[in-house]
Amino acid sequence: MAYKERTKPKLLKTYEVLSLRMDLTSEDYDYFLELKNEYEGKKRFDELIEKFNTAGTTEQE
Secondary structure (H helix, E strand, O other), X not given: OOOOOOOXXXXXXXXXXXXXXXXXXXXXXXXXXXXXXXXXXXHHHHHHHHXXXXXXXXXXX
């Protein structure tokens, strides 16, 4: 891997803990889901790029 592995943002970690300890308002819950989906989407994108880079490397050899 040529780049730093993605980590969860602090705000997402905070919302994960809060969601377990209290009932979030609908606005906060929606924001939490938005943060979570954004992070998961970026992780999936990183995985696809890694597969693409790996596939391109093996074809060039």
